[in-house]
Amino acid sequence: MAGIYIHIPFCQKKCTYCDFYTEVAPQLIPNLIDSIIKELDIRKDYLPDSAINTIYLGGGTPSILSKEQFSKIFEAIFSTYSVNEDAEITFEANPDDLTTDFFESIRLLPFNRISIGIQSFGDEDLKRINRRHTAFQAIESVSNAQQAGFKNISIDLIYGLPSQTLEKWEKQLDIALSLNVQHISAYGLTYEEGTVLWKQREKGILNVVEDETMNKMYSLLVKKMKENSFEAYEISNFALPNFRSRHNSSYWKQESYIGLGPSAHSYDLISRQWNVASIKDYINAIEINTEFFEREELTFEARYNDFVMVSLRTAEGIDLITLEHEFGIKLAKYCLQNIKPFIDTKKVDFSVNRLRLTSDGILISNQILIQLMKV
Ligand code: SF4
Structure with missing residues (x-):
């Protein structure tokens, strides 16, 4: 079994805590899609004889793609690889993209799982970390996904955001658990060097949550998940029975996967390789057929x-x-x-x-x- 990861490195604006490779350059989307499709062809032998068990479109913000752009990617995948009938096919989305019109437009695409980057249900938190959406949009996005027929919904939360108290975190969890989602990923905030949030902390203008409170927040998370039948199947990931993320589980089980697009990583059981983390360099390299990745043979x-x-x-x-x-x-x-x-x-x-x-x-x-x- 193997997986396909496609990195869509576009964001409409940058969240202050994020150190992923993304750009605010929507004009490059059409060229990037063409390059990803070419990369699929160039690397069609990377996963020899493997049936595809999971497909994951991550980012960045895959939900900013149009139906036509998604369709082009799927046509290329399905004509290059043998995809299992029950493959898990996920895309990551920002809540404010998930309107009823959006779901109507993607109705015929093969997605069967959605991962929504909510991070917080508090408007103050969301503003502070420069998220695009509001708390209301976060809740509405889950409801829209459910009405569109998604029965496998994951949401992402962050605990330990500046000024967050244990009580506020408990409220976040209660809201999350009231939404009838099947999977919750919850990450403790980390201050990655160079990010806006890191600089704010260095200037001393943030009310940083102490380690002891972070630990209490994590313990509360585990307790609440258990009380609500969510299994803690990985430190940061919780799922109702039969709703573990098959894609992420395959990483943890050391299965092979191919990563396509700028900065995407691949693993073929003997080496890891990673694509250049620049949309322009990636597109140019694919265009003139030169190397667009680095590779490390694993000792x-x-x-x-x-x-x-x-x-x-x-x-x-x-x-x-x-x-x-x-x-x-x-x-x-x-x-x-x-x-x-x-x-x-x-x-x-x-x-x-x-x-x-x-x-x-x-x-x-x-x-x-x-x-x-x-x-
Ligand atoms: S939307 Fe996601 S990938 Fe984009 S800047 Fe925010 S956290 Fe980073």
Whole structure:
């Protein structure tokens, strides 16, 4: 099984916390779509003999594309790859794009899952981080998606936004849970160097949420999700039964995927490669048929580090039998030996040959991971 990721790197304006590669350059959309379709053809052998199980249009803001632009992409995918009949086909969207007209226009496209970047249901928060939408539009977007027939809806939230209190976060969660969505991703705010939000923090003009409150927010998140039958299947991802994101799960299970478009990453089980993070350079390189990506062959240690890093974040944890089978007894012992202090202090649960983070362990997951890495 394999997946296709397509990066649509356009945003109408930049959110203050975001360090993804995106541009405000809608005039380049038609040329970019043509280049992505050419890239699909150039790299049609990247996933040899693999049936496609998931397709994911991420960004940026894929919901700014027109029906015709989406259709062109799908025609190219379906004529290049064999796509499973029950493939999960997701697009990311900004709430203010999700009008009833928009859903009417995409009615015949093969999407069966939508991921809505809500981030907050508070207008003050949304303004502070320069989001395009309002709290009202956030709620309305979910309702519009449901009325359009989407039965697999994910929403993204951020906790620890400046000035957010535990009470305000609880209110956010209550609103989210009242919307009858099937999947919630919730990320703790990080201040990425160089972003507007990072600069504001450096100037001391933000009321930054302290680590202790962040931890309480995460614990509240886990508690509320559990009470509402959402399974914590990865540190930041919660799903009702049978609604795990198959696309993201395939990353965590180390399955191969091809990433198309500027700055998209690909993985073929032996190497990673990433496309140039510039729309213009990408379009030009595809046009004149020169190299548009960098590639790194993964060493044995890098593959072990990837395996441990992604497995530990999931509910299934690190399977020691698989680890030993893939990487040998020496590395399995190394992992077990280095994680032992965390087992002893109940930060990690060790049972049936699996190592899983406990709720206390999740709060120090980075600290644990560092001890398991091979450099
Ligand atoms: S819409 Fe998403 S990708 Fe675009 S700037 Fe905001 S967070 Fe970044």
